[in-house]
Amino acid sequence: MFIDFEKMPINSRIWIYQADRKLTxxxxxxxxxxxxxxxxxxxxxxxPLSASFKIEYDRFVVIALDENVAQASGCSIDASTHWLKQLGEEYGINFFDRSLAYFENKEIKTVSVFQLKKAVEEGVLKSDTIVFNNTATKYTDLINKWKVRADSFAYTSKFFKAIAV
Structure with missing residues (x-):
């Protein structure tokens, strides 16, 4: 059952899928x-699952599930990933992009997770750069912990600490 995203409970489970490019x-x-x-x-x-979704910045698909109504099963989670695979095949988009997305001059850019240290060392990612924490699993995290400073994000903070030493 589809529910408007804004009406989803704050403790709803979420999944964030990042596209490898901006959607038209x-x-x-x-x-x-x-x-x-x-x-x-x-x-x-x-x-039936009580769920919703939204597309943020034409780049991220966020699916939310009200687990107070019913919890997802492995099969239902697989089904949702198949939706994104199907869309990706149709439009030539990878919705399973694991690079780190960040804001630069009001645009969303990405850097490979294997290049994070280099991106920090070269100043591509600065301590106050806003990065997207796509590991968020609750709606409340989407609101409070999805967009965070690079120096406080688990995957990049260690590189800022290494530079400060």
Whole structure:
């Protein structure tokens, strides 16, 4: 069952999928229609799931699940990843991009997780650069811990500490 995202409980479980490029307006509209229709029929072992989604910055798909109604099963989680794989194949987008996304001059850029140390050392990522914590698992984390400073993010903070020494 689809619920408006803003009406989801603050403790809802979330999954964040990062696209490897910005979606066009047309792609975003078609993806929204597709995901909403999939959520309408989403279930776990025959139990309808109460869920929602939103597309942020034309780059991130956030799926939310009200676990107070019913919890996801392994099969239902797999089903949701298949939605993103299907969209990705249709539009030539990788929704499973594991690079670190960050803001630079009001644009979203990415850096390979294997290049984080170098990005810090070369000043591409500064201590106050806002990065996206796509490991957030609760709606409250999306609000409070999704966009964080690079020097406080688990995957980059150690490189700032090494420079300070």
């Amino acid at each position: 307006a047309n792609e975003s509209n078609k993806a929204s229609y597709f995901i909403k229709s999939e959520i309408e029929g989403w279930g776990a072992h025959g139990t």
